[in-house]
Amino acid sequence: MSDNKQQPHDEAVENELKGVPEEFLDDGGDDDAEGGLEEALAQLRNDLETSKQETLYAKAETQNVRRRAEKDIADARAYAATGFARDILSVADNLARAIDAVPADLRDDDKFKGLVAGIEATQREIDKVFGQHGISRIAAMGLPLDPNQHQAMMEIPSKDHEPGTVIQEMQAGYMIRDRLLRPAMVAVAKKPD
Template identity: 65%
Template sequence: MTTQENDTPVDDSATPETPTATDAPEAVATEQPENDEVAQLHEQIAGLQQDLLYARAETQNVRRRGEKEVADAHAYAATKFARDILSVADNLGRALAALSDEQRASDAIKPLITGLEATERELLGVFERNGITRIAAIGLPLDPNQHQAMLEIPSSEAEPGTIVQEMQAGYMMKDRLLRPAMVAVAKAG
């Protein structure tokens, strides 16, 4: 026991105890699991936020792909039909090309020829309105993306690899190939 200034006895055992070294680890030990839990929760939140960002990005990509597929479906819906109608255009062109000058001059079949020519013009107009264009070939270098070389012809006039004859016209629909042009290519003579 100790005495204070006014001579009243003070009990040392009644003074509040300060934490000792043995008490501190228990206090830290109880706080440590809470800190670990908080850290784990922060990691989980960060992971979930990252997953959410990836899911949003993937959803946006799927939406964009879907929109592009719908736009392509609208733009190229008639592709199969266009390929099929090309043979009609080819046959009509062949029929007109097969007419001789005296047949064209004949009054008996002149109305038939006029009708065939009008039909060809109308067909080409329909092609143009629907974005179907003929591929240029003669005199150009062979482009394997648009031309299909069927044979090589020796030529001293044309540069090797240049198209000198077109056997069948090729067509594009907007930016897609409908049918390659079948061509003959010059080779060194």
């Protein structure tokens, strides 16, 4: 009677083991079976550790991509007006030239007073808008030449200034926040011959 009960149980076990690879099956030696199971367990642990590392690397890469995208968006917002600002600088230059071209005696003349006041008001408004958008004029006169902000156009011999000092500004330079929009075109002092 025990043989009858054992036989269906053995068949069920055999049916369940049909899909299991042979290296995991017990071929009669307990040591081999334990060794195979330990190897399989070690391989699974190794695979798990590898998967954990790959997941950590993927998370880190995703975080880096997100940070880069956030920085790109912030830069796009901060510097979106760069092209337009560069183009409008020539308008500001022309307004400054127009004001400088009016002789002092005509500034007090009733006929020209309104014109000069209008040009000066327009220039103030442009400066105000520049300030609102983070555009600022680069200081140049009397400072040492800074190749990151100044473009030396010529050297002028001078006894009154240290060599390398900016003594003339031909065109104003501008920054947009912390980036150079246009360098100041300057003349620098050099030792007289």
